[in-house]
Amino acid sequence: MIQDIAPHRYDNAYHPRPPKAGDRVFFYQDTITLLNGATGLPFLWEEAEALADLSQLPLTYLFAIDDVAFHWCHVVPQAVLEAAVPAKNGGFRDMEPGWLAFACITASQLHGWYHDHQFCGRCGFPAQPDKVERAMRCPACGNLVYPTISPAVIVAVTHGNRLLLTKYSRPGATRNYALIAGFAEIGEPLEDTVRREVMEEVGLPVKNIRFYKSQPWSFSSSLLSGFYCDLDTDDETVTLQEDELGEGTWFDRENLPQGGSAISLTHEMIERFRQGPV
Numbered sequence: 001m002i003q004d005i006a007p008h009r010y011d012n013a014y015h016p017r018p019p020k021a022g023d024r025v026f027f028y029q030d031t032i033t034l035l036n037g038a039t040g041l042p043f044l045w046e047e048a049e050a051l052a053d054l055s056q057l058p059l060t061y062l063f064a065i066d067d068v069a070f071h072w073c074h075v076v077p078q079a080v081l082e083a084a085v086p087a088k089n090g091g092f093r094d095m096e097p098g099w100l101a102f103a104c105i106t107a108s109q110l111h112g113w114y115h116d117h118q119f120c121g122r123c124g125f126p127a128q129p130d131k132v133e134r135a136m137r138c139p140a141c142g143n144l145v146y147p148t149i150s151p152a153v154i155v156a157v158t159h160g161n162r163l164l165l166t167k168y169s170r171p172g173a174t175r176n177y178a179l180i181a182g183f184a185e186i187g188e189p190l191e192d193t194v195r196r197e198v199m200e201e202v203g204l205p206v207k208n209i210r211f212y213k214s215q216p217w218s219f220s221s222s223l224l225s226g227f228y229c230d231l232d233t234d235d236e237t238v239t240l241q242e243d244e245l246g247e248g249t250w251f252d253r254e255n256l257p258q259g260g261s262a263i264s265l266t267h268e269m270i271e272r273f274r275q276g277p278v
């Protein structure tokens with residue numbers, strides 16, 4: 001999956017430090033990441049420094065992978081802009097090496113969060129990065145805001161040797177088969193999210209809900225929790241929530257469709273079921 005970058009190690013402890021050669025620096029135009037046009041990768045610190053003097057520009061430490069720190073430079077010098085190519089988030093899915101793709105996606109989520117929290121949501125005063133934690137603090141009223149992560153579930157509904165797969169109906173969504181998915185609501189345990197989403201999307205009751213794995217999914221600022229569960233009826237009839245889904249089909253284990261993105265928890269859960277009981 002996308003976060004599986006071993007032997008590299010993602011270090012999100014908040015230990016801001018000055019950039020050095022070998023570090024990477026991100027530049028953005030709105031939500032678009034600017035990659036080095038020569039490499040197709042985020043700029044090495046020394047590559048960007050060779051183009052423009054970054055020493056006086058505002059910089060935010062993001063995280064580290066191994067001993068490589070990643071920073072966000074808030075200003076895009078003209079020479080950097082001319083040497084850069086824009087990358088939309090979806091483009092990171094195929095980037096090699098995978099650990100830098102994971103860095104790009106994670107940095108993009110953090111950048112988006114910082115960008116959207118420049119002002120205090122309580123009193124409207126300009127907020128500032130906290131010096132100790134990865135958070136934005138309001139100097140006027142003291143409001144402290146942490147990065148936003150939305151919990152969501154991925155649900156594999158099984159019935160003996162069969163698995164329920166779905167396809168989204170909205171334009172622009174993936175055309176691959178997927179599993180039922182949805183965001184947790186306030187006040188709701190994830191197990192209830194599973195029951196509610198399955199009932200809403202396909203009109204079926206489920207039981208024996210069991211956690212499989214989780215996955216950070218920065219494309220939607222969410223944290224996915226994957227669950228398997230069993231159909232709690234012998235009637236497999238699907239009643240689609242048509243504004244969400246275009247298809248809900250039961251497949252025997254032997255006839256599960258191939259394909260899908262290997263970076264996703266959904267893909268791993270389908271493949272795990274293909275191999276045998278879960």
Ligand SMILES: [Zn+2]
Binds near residue numbers: 121122143
């Ligand atoms: Zn405030």
